[in-house]
């Protein structure tokens with residue numbers, strides 16, 4: 001635990017109920033540690049203890065100590081962290097960790113242990129330092145040194161000439177489409193299986209997304225089906241590198257060249273993934289990234305558009321900032337947007353890029369751990385193209401055919417009940433109300449199959465081995481049960497096949 005927060009939780013023996021309430025409010029935590037002048041733990045009081053004291057008629061200024069637990073469960077600094085975590089339970093929600101002199105060194109919380117989250121960011125001292133610098137500099141909006149620094153470093157990371165920061169990955173796509181002049185009456189080809197933002201960005205330009213089914217092996221747009229979706233109105237293709245898996249860019253680029261179409265890569269989930277040794281995002285006219293909190297590199301919210309074209313670079317910058325002339329202030333050449341990133345976000349981005357080696361090494365470790373411990377009898381993962389190097393955004397797998405259609409949802413429910421936060425794969429876009437197509441199951445069979453059977457496992461950058469173990473133990477056990485008994489009837493499953 002952060003030292004400052006730990007200090008804030010400690011109260012002297014004479015502290016009042018009101019002092020404790022102030023700590024709860026300031027820290028957002030529901031516990032205080034009462035220590036004597038030597039710093040030894042004398043008692044632990046929770047929000048519940050304070051509430052009970054007040055209900056019993058004690059005033060706000062009465063001392064809290066008589067209401068504290070003077071013999072709480074404690075961990076010891078010489079114990080393994082995993083053993084201390086193991087002491088947390090339904091009944092022990094807060095566990096102070098003490099040294100031999102009973103001085104408090106840490107507190108562990110049941111809530112931390114309870115849920116293994118799907119993907120938490122790795123934000124550390126460096127991010128904090130750079131954000132603090134940005135705050136202290138006074139440049140907290142969209143000017144300041146970190147914006148240019150992040151753009152330069154990200155362009156170099158991707159191997160492109162330019163990178164333009166924006167406020168999120170969705171507007172990155174919208175800005176890219178607008179910069180290419182895509183608008184009413186135009187069609188843009190996208191995979192039927194992706195996050196909704198890919199389709200929404202097209203509609204937000206008043207153009208129409210045209211869906212193409214995905215490939216059964218690597219789950220990305222099936223290049224063999226793209227040409228039959230092209231019409232005289234088609235202007236662009238958006239290949240999406242789903243779950244960090246590179247698309248077949250050689251084939252897609254060839255099709256685009258043959259039909260004079262633009263390519264905008266949606267690399268929101270694939271920072272650092274490579275195809276033929278080159279980073280995804282750098283193949284098309286434009287490449288778009290998201291830095292949402294669960295992404296491989298995060299800025300909280302945020303996005304980036306990369307390009308090698310000086311003309312597009314200028315257009316992106318113009319449109320990002322209200323269409324304002326880059327040489328004449330408050331002279332607006334076109335109708336633009338406010339899609340700017342703040343210097344605070346960029347400060348985090350710079351720190352994240354500087355720890356890229358650590359992030360990717362950890363993602364590889366998670367991938368390898370899952371690969372070698374999951375029982376693949378009834379499961380499969382995406383197969384990378386031979387000349388590509390995927391990144392493990394979220395470790396995602398599919399249930400094989402010989403199981404009930406509802407098995408995936410049962411699996412998710414059960415993992416959730418063990419406090420393991422797993423995610424279903426996206427719904428096919430044409431299955432959902434804004435894009436509904438009545439024959440979607442026939443037209444996009446692979447997207448539908450993957451969508452019903454896919455599950456993403458916790459993949460946080462700092463995931464520890466005990467959490468990986470816990471996840472895989474439950475997963476393997478549940479898969480065995482599911483494939484050996486037809487347990488589907490026991491759970492109500494949402495029916496997504498509706499308009």
Ligand SMILES: Cc1ncc(COP(=O)(O)O)c(C=O)c1O
Nearest residue numbers: 168169170195197268290291292
């Ligand atoms: C494939 C894909 N495209 C676009 C986006 C949109 O990014 P953002 O959430 O930053 O707007 C996401 C984000 O989750 C995504 O997964």
